[in-house]
Amino acid sequence: xxxxxxxxxxxxxxxxxxxxxxxxxxxxxxxxxxxxxxxxxxxxxxxxxxxxxxxxxxxxxxxxxxxxxxxxxxxxxxxxxxxxxxxxxxxxxxxxxxxxxxxxxxxxxxxxxxxxxxxxxxxxxxxxxxxxxxxxxxxxxxxxxxxxxxxxxxxxxxxxxxxxxxxxxxxxxxxxxxxxxxxxxxxxxxxxxxxxxxxxxxxxxxxxxxxxxxxxxxxxxxxxxxxxxxxxxxxxxxxxxxxxxxxxxxxxxxxxxxxxxxxxxxxxxxxxxxxxxxxxxxxxxxxxxxxxxxxxxxxxxxxxxxxxxxxxxxxxxxxxxxxxxxxxxxxxxxxxxxxxxxxxxxxxxxxxxxxxx
Amino acid sequence: xxxxxxxxxxxxxxxxxxxxxxxxxxxxxxxxxxxxxxxxxxxxxxxxxxxxxxxxxxxxxxxxxxxxxxxxxxxxxxxxxxxxxxxxxxxxxxxxxxxxxxxxxxxxxxxxxxxxxxxxxxxxxxxxxxxxxxxxxxxxxxxxxxxxxxxxxxxxxxxxxxxxxxxxxxxxxxxxxxxxxxxxxxxxxxxxxxxxxxxxxxxxxxxxxxxxxxxxxxxxxxxxxxxxxxxxxxxxxxxxxxxxxxxxxxxxxxxxxxxxxxxxxxxxxxxxxxxxxxxxxxxxxxxxxxxxxxxxxxx
Ligand SMILES: Nc1ncnc2c1ncn2[C@@H]1O[C@H](COP(=O)(O)OP(=O)(O)OP(=O)(O)O)[C@@H](O)[C@H]1O
Ligand SMILES: [Mg+2]
Numbered sequence: 001x002x003x004x005x006x007x008x009x010x011x012x013x014x015x016x017x018x019x020x021x022x023x024x025x026x027x028x029x030x031x032x033x034x035x036x037x038x039x040x041x042x043x044x045x046x047x048x049x050x051x052x053x054x055x056x057x058x059x060x061x062x063x064x065x066x067x068x069x070x071x072x073x074x075x076x077x078x079x080x081x082x083x084x085x086x087x088x089x090x091x092x093x094x095x096x097x098x099x100x101x102x103x104x105x106x107x108x109x110x111x112x113x114x115x116x117x118x119x120x121x122x123x124x125x126x127x128x129x130x131x132x133x134x135x136x137x138x139x140x141x142x143x144x145x146x147x148x149x150x151x152x153x154x155x156x157x158x159x160x161x162x163x164x165x166x167x168x169x170x171x172x173x174x175x176x177x178x179x180x181x182x183x184x185x186x187x188x189x190x191x192x193x194x195x196x197x198x199x200x201x202x203x204x205x206x207x208x209x210x211x212x213x214x215x216x217x218x219x220x221x222x223x224x225x226x227x228x229x230x231x232x233x234x235x236x237x238x239x240x241x242x243x244x245x246x247x248x249x250x251x252x253x254x255x256x257x258x259x260x261x262x263x264x265x266x267x268x269x270x271x272x273x274x275x276x277x278x279x280x281x282x283x284x285x286x287x288x289x290x291x292x293x294x295x296x297x298x299x300x301x302x303x304x305x306x307x308x309x310x311x312x313x314x315x316x317x318x319x320x321x322x323x324x325x326x327x328x329x330x331x332x333x334x335x336x337x338x339x340x341x342x343x344x345x346x347x348x349x350x351x352x353x354x355x356x357x
Numbered sequence: 358x359x360x361x362x363x364x365x366x367x368x369x370x371x372x373x374x375x376x377x378x379x380x381x382x383x384x385x386x387x388x389x390x391x392x393x394x395x396x397x398x399x400x401x402x403x404x405x406x407x408x409x410x411x412x413x414x415x416x417x418x419x420x421x422x423x424x425x426x427x428x429x430x431x432x433x434x435x436x437x438x439x440x441x442x443x444x445x446x447x448x449x450x451x452x453x454x455x456x457x458x459x460x461x462x463x464x465x466x467x468x469x470x471x472x473x474x475x476x477x478x479x480x481x482x483x484x485x486x487x488x489x490x491x492x493x494x495x496x497x498x499x500x501x502x503x504x505x506x507x508x509x510x511x512x513x514x515x516x517x518x519x520x521x522x523x524x525x526x527x528x529x530x531x532x533x534x535x536x537x538x539x540x541x542x543x544x545x546x547x548x549x550x551x552x553x554x555x556x557x558x559x560x561x562x563x564x565x566x567x568x569x570x571x572x573x574x575x576x577x578x579x580x581x582x583x584x585x586x587x588x589x590x591x592x593x594x595x596x597x598x599x600x601x602x603x604x605x606x607x608x609x610x611x612x613x614x615x616x617x618x619x620x621x622x623x624x625x626x627x628x629x630x631x632x633x634x635x636x637x638x639x640x641x642x643x644x645x646x647x648x649x650x651x652x653x654x655x656x
Contacts, residue, residue, distance in 0.1 A: 084545070
């Protein structure tokens with residue numbers, strides 16, 4: 001049961017508004033792929049096109065190698081979990097789960113075993129005869145999952161399924177979803193605009209902005225090797241610091257004119273001066289200090305601009321004037337159009353460079 | 358009758374929502390409650406009195422109906438009034454006719470308004486606005502204005518004195534379409550999409566998802582329709598010249614003619630026979646109707 005999903009040159013317009021532009025994406029069979037991006041960037045629209053609830057204006061969608069352009073949502077072997085669950089309010093939990101099976105003419109006996117097994121897995125057995133209104137948010141979420149699972153689809157599509165839950169339950173359900181994915185081995189396509197959720201759940205994360213894929217990669221790669229400014233700033237809290245390169249002094253770099261922006265992560269900044277690390281140094285003034293327990297976040301104002309520093313398990317820095325160092329290998333360079341420039345290495349005072357392409 | 362109960366239902370809703378404002382000063386709250394209660398009692402009196410009068414009269418002898426001041430509870434209730442009313446004409450036939458016609462109208466209306474309302478609520482098709490506008494316009498045309506052409510048409514089809522002639526003009530209901538469309542519009546789109554992903558055909562979406570969700574509205578409409586056609590006097594009068602399709606309201610009206618003198622006690626007994634089925638239906642549907650008025654969509 002191969003369920004690779006391929007989106008080829010997908011475009012989507014609502015009236016004259018172009019929401020998705022020439023989107024190409026392959027979602028591997030059995031992967032847990034997370035679409036992430038700011039509100040309105042087209043995540044839901046992309047999901048809905050895979051499910052068949054919206055029709056793409058142009059391009060092809062293939063599931064398991066088969067074109068589904070003209071296949072009705074109910075016949076695509078896709079199950080969807082909606083943000084607000086969309087449980088049928090007049091049906092009991094059992095009837096909710098059973099509805100799809102009945103429509104596919106699954107015999108009664110088989111239905112009963114399926115429902116029994118699934119409700120055991122998601123822990124709903126004692127609620128089967130209740131109406132959704134009588135359940136808590138977490139229980140409704142489980143019903144929605146059970147309703148999707150019972151159809152044994154090739155693909156699970158989940159559109160912000162955890163956003164209506166409180167923080168604690170969200171963490172719990174997040175873990176359960178990851179386990180569920182391992183257990184089923186089915187393709188999961190998951191939408192969220194919470195980057196922490198994305199990073200902790202996905203094998204592959206697809207960062208979208210304004211209907212365009214910015215980067216599709218593993219969480220580690222997204223964090224360590226962003227393709228462009230948008231991805232660099234989208235992943236990580238606080239976001240990657242970005243300085244206007246023209247305002248940066250003391251960096252000696254060949255071909256500097258190609259560079260628009262300099263970036264570095266708050267957690268890579270060294271506040272101690274005694275370290276024998278070569279790096280880019282910045283003088284600045286601490287504007288705010290924020291302690292989050294193990295971590296401390298400083299906001300620092302320098303000549304080149306304001307930036308954040310995150311330290312871990314270090315005593316709070318009380319001086320207001322400070323000199324910080326960012327190791328050269330932790331610097332990221334971006335062209336004026338936001339694209340990453342790779343292969344640049346800065347050297348202290350030296351004008352030699354290595355490997356510039 | 359139906360107005361009475363509707364007003365009571367509305368009054369109760371109003372009363373309840375007034376009650377919610379518990380944070381208001383307690384004294385003012387009590388005063389409002391008292392005024393509410395008195396208002397409700399007055400309403401009940403206004404609508405219940407004529408009804409009590411009907412029951413009382415139906416159990417009196419002829420001379421007793423003329424006594425002034427009237428006696429509310431007759432000393433010797435005359436139950437024969439009912440049998441007399443019943444046997445003053447082919448009442449069994451009237452009764453059966455009334456049932457057949459009201460039930461058939463209701464069934465046909467359900468068959469037509471549910472799909473129509475669903476289409477108007479959920480689809481944007483070419484001319485949907487115009488079509489819905491036309492449906493709405495028919496709400497504003499009084500039936501007395503168009504009864505003549507309808508009558509001529511139906512008589513040309515040889516439908517005078519037939520059940521069909523009394524049923525067909527009411528096979529659909531603009532009011533019902535309007536009411537149901539509003540209710541359907543409140544159902545979140547996701548529910549329908551979820552059903553589509555569950556491989557449900559359109560008719561299954563309607564029957565298994567939409568209709569159960571708007572059940573209170575549907576029952577309320579059914580009741581209004583049933584009562585309206587059960588009590589309808591005008592159209593059966595136009596369409597019938599003999600007993601084959603004649604309905605109860607016509608039969609009861611005839612009691613007066615037959616006796617020459619106004620036999621109020623018999624007439625009231627007949628009226629009671631007429632409203633009894635409605636009362637019974639209402640008794641069972643009451644909760645649903647109240648729910649329809651407090652109905653605030655799908656949570
Ligand atoms: N039915 C529609 N008609 C017109 N425009 C629409 C429709 N659905 C979505 N859009 C537009 O398409 C764009 C993308 O919407 P989409 O729902 O895919 O965003 P999203 O990434 O899921 O955002 P969110 O995180 O807020 O859910 C938005 O600008 C939205 O206004
Ligand atoms: Mg969305």
